[in-house]
Amino acid sequence: MKSAVIVFPGSNCDRDLAIGLERASGRPAEMVWHKEASLPEGLDVVALPGGFSFGDYLRCGAIAARMPIMQAVVDFANKGGHVIGVCNGFQVLIESGLLPGALMRNSNLKFVCKDVELITTTANSPFTNTLQKGQRLTVPVAHHDGNYIADSDLLFKLQSEDRIAFRYADNPNGSVDNIAGILSENRRVLGMMPHPERLNDPALGGNDGSHIFESLVKGLMVPA
Amino acid sequence: MKARVDITLKNGVLDPQGKAIQHALGTLGFGGVEAVRQGKVIELDLAETDPAKAEATLKEMCEKLLANTVIENYSIEVLG
Numbered sequence: 086m087k088s089a090v091i092v093f094p095g096s097n098c099d100r101d102l103a104i105g106l107e108r109a110s111g112r113p114a115e116m117v118w119h120k121e122a123s124l125p126e127g128l129d130v131v132a133l134p135g136g137f138s139f140g141d142y143l144r145c146g147a148i149a150a151r152m153p154i155m156q157a158v159v160d161f162a163n164k165g166g167h168v169i170g171v172c173n174g175f176q177v178l179i180e181s182g183l184l185p186g187a188l189m190r191n192s193n194l195k196f197v198c199k200d201v202e203l204i205t206t207t208a209n210s211p212f213t214n215t216l217q218k219g220q221r222l223t224v225p226v227a228h229h230d231g232n233y234i235a236d237s238d239l240l241f242k243l244q245s246e247d248r249i250a251f252r253y254a255d256n257p258n259g260s261v262d263n264i265a266g267i268l269s270e271n272r273r274v275l276g277m278m279p280h281p282e283r284l285n286d287p288a289l290g291g292n293d294g295s296h297i298f299e300s301l302v303k304g305l306m307v308p309a
Numbered sequence: 310m311k312a313r314v315d316i317t318l319k320n321g322v323l324d325p326q327g328k329a330i331q332h333a334l335g336t337l338g339f340g341g342v343e344a345v346r347q348g349k350v351i352e353l354d355l356a357e358t359d360p361a362k363a364e365a366t367l368k369e370m371c372e373k374l375l376a377n378t379v380i381e382n383y384s385i386e387v388l389g
Contacts, residue, residue: 144377151374180377187380192325234322234380259325 086110086302088130091158093119093149098135098171101282106132108285109298119152129305130167131158133174135227135280145188145230146176155181167211167301168274172228175266175276184267184276185243186235191228192259198227200290202254203265203279207247210268211304212275212297222293224279226257231278233260233267243267250275310355311388312367314375317348322380351375360387 088106092099103114114132115125124131139148149155155177162168162183170178178184191197205213205220216222235243240261243249250266258278266277281294318324324346331345357363367385376383 143374147374147377185379187377189322189380190325192323194325194329232325259323 086112086129086305087115087125087127088112088132089115089117089125089128090132090134091117091119091154092134093136093138093152093177095138095140096134096136096173098173098280098282101280101285102132102134102171105282105285105294105298106130106301109295109302117154119149119154122153122157124154124157124161128161128166130169130301131161133158133168133170133177134282135172135174138173138177141173141230144176144180146173146178146180149173149177150180159183162269162274165271165273167305169212169297169301170274170276171280171282172226172231172278175278176230178274178276183274184269185239186233186267188230188278189232189234190230191232191257196227196229197231197257198225199257200225200284201257201265201279203251204254206249206252207268209247210250210272210275210300212268212300213250214304215296215300221254222251222296223284223291224281224294225283226279227283228258228278231258231260233258233264233278235261235264246270248272251277251279310358310360310363312353312355312363313386313388314351314353314367314371315348315384315386316351316371316376316381317383318346319380319382348381360389363387 106114205216248268252263281297285294326347327345371383
């Protein structure tokens with residue numbers, strides 16, 4: 086599996102994400118600076134990391150989503166490429182139009198930084214195919230703007246198309262329907278607020294996050 | 310020419326910051342504050358001298374970057 090991690094000024098989970106991808110696939114991820122106008126050839130997966138791109142100015146992810154590399158990422162996704170965005174990466178995916186809805190300030194106005202329990206809501210995606218529906222994972226969250234908003238039509242669509250990837254067992258931010266992560270219509274773009282790359286080593290307290298990277302390797306069925 | 314863009318949350322979008330401000334005003338003894346909505350103001354200085362062209366450009370700026378039209382409304386004022 087050939088993967089790339091996009092790096093913006095203020096990204097701070099890019100190296101963890103690269104390690105997650107590398108451990109699962111056995112192949113180092115390429116790091117791609119946001120000013121590049123094109124992606125490396127032959128990629129299977131593009132990953133957008135967490136952090137505070139461009140200082141969260143204007144709106145979280147808004148400036149990053151308009152950088153040159155993002156047009157290439159949008160084209161890659163539109164051609165059926167797999168894209169995962171974690172935390173700030175999820176915000177960038179929404180701002181770039183690859184995922185619907187909006188992420189607003191947490192309902193209690195607090196930055197929330199703790200381990201949360203996630204409920205796998207669908208196993209039918211390239212990111213969750215090694216999990217069982219209903220399987221619980223412990224993964225950290227660390228964000229101020231993770232309150233997922235969708236109007237009733239969009240929420241119904243996400244529910245009826247089985248596009249909610251993960252729900253919170255105990256909602257930390259006010260997200261509608263306890264949504265922690267959603268899939269695109271073709272199921273190949275995943276955005277999630279929790280950080281699987283931050284709990285990917287028993288030495289750090291667990292490796293529940295590794296399922297998502299391992300699912301990608303299995304789901305793509307390409308040699309490492 | 311100078312221009313000003315006001316960005317506000319759409320009706321129906323919950324505004325936790327507005328709620329917090331409303332609560333704080335109540336704590337300070339300002340009674341009767343029935344609702345507070347927080348938005349943002351962006352002031353721009355443009356080289357353009359034609360107000361109609363400036364307005365068209367500003368609209369494009371709002372659609373492409375300044376506002377998230379999923380949750381926000383914008384209004385443009387060309388100040389001349």
